[in-house]
Amino acid sequence: MHFSVFSDAEWLYPDSAHSALSGISLHLPRGGHDGAQLLGGILSGTLSAVLRWDGGRGPAVRLYRLLPVGVNENTSPTLMTTTDYESCREFVTRKAPFEVFDALKPLTEPEMPDGTRLALYLCAEAAADETPGEYSGTLTVTVGADKAELSVRCTVHAPVVPPPAQARLSMLNFFDYDGPVRQHGLVRGGADYWQAFRSYVRAQLDMRCTHILLPPGEAVYRDGAPAGFDFSFAQQAGRIALEEGAAFLCGGHVAHWHEWDDSEYYPNWDSTTGVSTPQGYLQLRLYFSQWAQVIRANGWQGRITQALADEPQTHNDKTYRVLAAICRKFLPGVPILDAVETTDLGGGVDIWVPKQDTYEKWREEYTALQAAGEEMWFYTCAFPAGPAMNRSMDLPLAVSRTVLWMGALYRLSGFLHWGFNYYIGEDIWHGACCPHKGALLPAGDAHIVYPGKDGRPWRSMRFEAQRAGAEDYELLMQAVDAAPGEADALVRTVCTTFRSYARSGTAVAAARLRLFHLLEEVARNG
Incomplete structure (x- = not known):
């Protein structure tokens, strides 16, 4: 059984090719998180997964099964959605209709075979008082009689993301x-x-x-x-x-x-x-x-x-x-x-x-x-559509994160979005573009969680990206306090306006690592 590893800032699809990565490498601040997506084959047996840290010490970990969601139309260049792919191909990720792994089902009990492709999301969360340093462990994934073991290396960096009650960024959904x-x-x-x-x-x-x-x-x-x-x-x-x-x-x-x-x-x-x-x-x-x-x-x-x-x-x-x-x-x-x-x-x-x-x-x-x-503050919604930063499911996943980097660049102190759980329409699992006044909202605009079991919401990859962006904002503002020119220059390596931004999650991850190093250098120099 083979698994390949993908960034948590890049979309993963049921037809994605395997990557060259088979080991998991995470970098996270204290009080924050980092994650990775794993892609396997067809789920043909009972699924279970567990991560064990060497020596029994390491950050808290959450494991999820990634579920595909159908995007029925593309984001329009000007308003709502469109079926004219040629008009939007320069800024969307794929031609609709397509499926993308967005919903996160907690992997709290063994999953039964269902014949669909297996994708997982691993999220590590460091406590605010976690000891900085290197942690290693092994993720064991069992599917029926097959077993795969993936190495996990996790670096906890010294910078601390404050809890929401002490945050610089306010947020309302x-x-x-x-x-x-x-x-x-x-x-x-x-x-x-x-x-x-x-x-x-x-x-x-x-x-x-x-x-x-x-x-x-x-x-x-x-x-x-x-x-x-x-x-x-x-x-x-x-x-x-x-x-x-x-x-x-x-x-x-x-x-x-x-x-x-x-x-x-x-x-x-x-x-x-x-x-x-x-x-x-x-x-x-x-x-x-x-x-x-x-x-x-x-x-x-x-x-x-x-x-x-x-x-x-x-x-x-x-x-x-x-x-x-x-x-x-x-x-x-x-x-x-x-x-x-x-x-x-x-x-x-x-x-x-x-x-x-x-x-x-x-x-x-x-x-x-x-x-x-x-x-x-600032907010995003279905308007103005096009490439403008939003958390639509046919825009790059990294944008759901870096929209809050723009908030730091403009010194905006809060973020609002109207659609936390507006499950509009007959079937949001196969039609993420929800109906609105005779038209369709961009995919996922109405909701960033999904209805799970027992009245509980299930997170999405966009949810994870947005909370990661909120954590990044806190660290960026710490950098602004200490070295505003360097902090702003760092932001501009991934975004310069709400319409001009890096589409690659790799670029965001590299900038985030430089942010950690900048804050660590500031701390060393007093």
């Missing part, structure tokens, strides 16, 4: 609270539902999310009009998130526009009453007053932010300011956090989150805001 109902068959609000939610929160925290998005309050109607709001669901979600170790919560969005170029916003519960009308004010007054009571009763002051309305545009920035003013009156001291599509929201938003291309389009204006002391 939107959570779909109906997802566990659709994909796991759970009753919303039942005991099994909340247990599943805990698992999803843990996954978000493992990906180094610092903020957990809560659902908004639910309107209670009397005589057809909202008479109050029920925050019991949001309260339970917030309590669980904090129990699991979340640093911050984020109150759910309360308003929306009908079309992106509308000048008015409307409360979620009333699509006919504008927020800038007297009646809109009274409804929002009631909402925020009751939400403020929940925040105080739970002692969440200082640990909660508030989202108001996703993606305010130049067409509705004045109405957004009205909405923000109402929020501030009843939630004093609660920072307002939103994805934004304009620079003209000063005083209306505390945590700016422009999209990656929006930031570069108006970089001079956003940089001026940063220089003035405004907090600036």
Whole structure:
């Protein structure tokens, strides 16, 4: 039985040829991780795998079975997806439809034969107080009567990635609270539902999310009009998130526009009453007053932010300011956090989150805001598509990681993505391009985890790449503090803009190793 080894920053496919590598070599910082993918033959017997470190000492290890996922269309050069491969061949990895190993099923018990090609992912995680140095061991993979042994060499480097609670990079991924109902068959609000939610929160925290998005309050109607709001669901979600170790919560969005170029916003519960009308004010007054009571009763002051309305545009920035003013009156001291599509929201938003291309389009204006002391994150989503950095499954896997290197280069302090677990469509295993308003989202844009067994999410290779990028960000910012010119030059060896980047995972791995050496040199020189 033969296995070959691949980087964790390169896509692996069911039809991939074997590599020349048969030994596993890992480099990881303390408090961080590194991984490798293994490709074998057809699984024809019961599978089990175990790693034993020489002398019984070494970093913690997780083992996963890699499962293929179908990409049904390619990312379009301009918007959503396309079936015209010639229009996108310069920036996508393969012509759709194709399958790619993205889903990670924990290898916690023997796997039975299923006739598909065997691929594994090995992930080593060093504790913050792990002793730096070289560790070696043997990975034994058994398939039926066959056995393969692969050597594992692991270098733990001295630099330390701080835990998320002490991180420089903030992160928020939107959570779909109906997802566990659709994909796991759970009753919303039942005991099994909340247990599943805990698992999803843990996954978000493992990906180094610092903020957990809560659902908004639910309107209670009397005589057809909202008479109050029920925050019991949001309260339970917030309590669980904090129990699991979340640093911050984020109150759910309360308003929306009908079309992106509308000048008015409307409360979620009333699509006919504008927020800038007297009646809109009274409804929002009631909402925020009751939400403020929940925040105080739970002692969440200082640990909660508030989202108001996703993606305010130049067409509705004045109405957004009205909405923000109402929020501030009843939630004093609660920072307002939103994805934004304009620079003209000063005083209306505390945590700016422009999209990656929006930031570069108006970089001079956003940089001026940063220089003035405004907090600036960034986000990615289905737009603008094309080669713009995103975690789509037909873009290079390395991009899911280096998008956060660009965050370090631009000194952006947080990252947001809307799609943690939005399992949209009939079959995300064979159609990763989920439907949206009559079109399809780029593959994987709606989700970075998969519905596993017992209400638990399964990670993806993009999940691993994003958390690796978050770890890299922390080390890059340490390098920026000590040697900003050298740190920026290092980033530019793999990416210079959100559209100009190295496609090779090998280039990223080499730059990461140079980052370790730079930090070690800085430490030696005091």
